[in-house]
Amino acid sequence: MTLQRSYRQPGVVLTDHHFTVPLDHDRPGGERIELYAREVVAHDKDPEGLPWLLYLEGGPGFGARRFTGRQAWLERALADYRVLLLDQRGTGRSTPVSRQTLPARGTPAEQAAYLTRFRADSIVRDAEAIRPALTGGAPWTVLGQSFGGFCTTHYLSTAPEGLAAALITGGLPSLDADATEVYEAAYPRIERKNLAHYARYPMDVERARRIAAHLAEQPAVLPGGYRLTVEAFQSLGLLLGAGDGSHQLHYLLEDAFVPTPAGPALSDAFLERVHAQLSFAGHPLYALLHEAIYAQDPAAPTAWAAERVRAGHPRFDAAKALAGDDPLLFTGETIHPWHFTADPCLAPLRETAELLASRTGWQPLYDPARLAANEVPVAAAVYHDDMYVDTAHSLATARAIRGLRTWVTDEFEHDGVRAGGPRVLDRLLALVHDGA
Known part of the structure; x- marks a missing residue:
């Protein structure tokens, strides 16, 4: 990990983090790619005394949102957390994928093989690879919006020991629908x-x-x-x-x-x-x-x-x-x-x-047995009749994850965590802390 100097925006202190991780986590000695993440801390908080919250953006394919100051849900998160806005692999400043960069991978077949390493499974393993360097090994809270919620559900399936809590907004996927x-x-x-x-x-x-x-x-x-x-x-x-x-x-x-x-x-x-x-x-x-x-x-x-x-x-x-x-x-x-x-x-x-x-050969992303035995505090906002994520699929998954608490609402559409300001995150935090 390399660390750049910190800088300021209204009400916050920002720090850029750069990491290298394996392209294929099953081959740790092979090719490595670069990840970028931006740390955000309230200007009047001591970051060393705060737990971490990792934000996983929707998509796939979108870098973490570029906030100015304390916009949207960030206002609420900064009251309690040191926030990490991760550009998932292939997005933003994390080894970006595009028509300009992919030709370096070779033929279309080689490009397609490369891109199979850019799904939720690799993103979660990236998160687990960088977590010890940031938290000293302590688990962190993850906030997943849309596809970020799919990643969070995979996290619960494969590495729940890395999670202090999981917060999902508009992103509870079906565990088995193709x-x-x-x-x-x-x-x-x-x-x-x-x-x-x-x-x-x-x-x-x-x-x-x-x-x-x-x-x-x-x-x-x-x-x-x-x-x-x-x-x-x-x-x-x-x-x-x-x-x-x-x-x-x-x-x-x-x-x-x-x-x-x-x-x-x-x-x-x-x-x-x-x-x-x-x-x-x-x-x-x-x-x-x-x-x-x-x-x-x-x-x-x-x-x-x-x-x-x-x-x-x-x-x-x-x-x-x-x-x-x-x-x-x-x-x-x-x-x-x-x-x-x-x-x-x-x-x-x-x-x-x-x-x-x-392509064939895709592997399962979720482990129903492990989710049924889940011990991580989990809360999910399910937006009624969400155009992007089927409500029935989400509620079936909510029932399949032990201890998950849902907030089903038609007050917001799919972008509720952004459009609702601090309110959506505040409700989810109350749910995982038994305050609602």
Whole structure:
């Protein structure tokens, strides 16, 4: 571990930490990769007297959130903890994965083999590798948001001795559902989120249909070369899983067109905003491994599960909607083969993505027997009808983890731990400390 000097933001002291860990923890003498994490301590606290809280971001493929000062849940955490914001391997400053870096790994087959080391199992072993250097061997509390909750559940399955407590927000995974089952459960939820959006903003029905009809005749090219087709436009539905996402989608749609001498055209401003939402430039690992995070059967490939399942939900067929009077339905947290042709940041990785989709040999991520005997204090916020994580799957897992206490709420969407400020974390801490 190397340590850089500390620096300040309003109300906090930050310290950068750099580590090296094995690429493959089963081969500790082999290749090593770099990890980065940012420590955050309240400016008026002595860090040596505080226990550690490790934060695992959602994803996969997103680096830890870059807070300024004491934003969101961090305000509550800093009252009791020394916080570590870890960039999970392949994200942020931790040996990042992208179209620019992966060619150094060799052929697409070699790239795909490399990426199999970037799931929750490797992330947890990274955490266990760096924990002794930071805590002196003491267990720490882990806060896992979304995919970070999947990682936390794996942590409970494989290394519970490293945990003082586990806090999960919007991230209790099914212990046994494969990617196909995950998306069979997801599409009805996505449809409900669409209908709720159109009930709130009925004027958006015609706006979305008009944009889709325009793109069906003439796909647009976004800044950077992203090809905006009807399917790509539909993927803006990812917004509908966030607390303010419906409102953001409405504002995006309301002024899409401008008059030009050649007739109405999609505005540069609209296309720029759409590009900011759709580009995978900042998180390509999300597209590459999204279905692999659900893969647990060594004999079964994921095989583009979201694409296959979508075919059984014809209401998401834009051509059929436009041919009739139905509203255009947006999709959600789904990755499709066309992503790797539409997005220039993914296009060079298309063959690698195909190899990952066809891969077998994935290993189970959760140990039901060990979870049933769990002794770590665990609390989970389950957001009712969460668009990204199925509520029924989460509650089944909650029942399977001994001692886990749930807070089921429809006050927040999937991003409740961020949108709710200190409140969500405060509730979870009360649950694990028997204060609620």
